Amino acid sequence: MNDRLLSLLGICRRAGKMAIGFDPAVDSIETDKTKLVLAASDISANTAKKLKAVADAHKVDFIFIKRTKDELSFSLGKTCALVAITDHGFEKKIRELILAECNEGGNSL
Secondary structure, X not given: OOOHHHXXXXXXXXXXXXXXXXXXXXXXXXXXXXXXEEEOXXXXXXXXXXXXXXXXHOOOEEEEOOOOHHXXXXXXXOOOOXXXXXXXXXXXXXXXXXXXXXXXXXXXX
């Protein structure tokens, strides 16, 4: 399966332009490095609620993607359910891919 979003996230990780996991994402958000937070579709409600509160407080977008923790983990080579993107260029392209995906297959991410 050719998944452009997961491929781009893998490149983003190799470039060192993301924080992976809850605590690194919170640290990145609180130091104003984060441009966008992505969460797997099957992340726990409690974790999502806590991270969304931090993201909202710092005016960072929080988006659920149509990928599971397993799919996200496989593409990044590390077990995770959420990532914080710290680079504007990657953030812009990721948003484009998510928007294109929404326009193709309905309204949900």
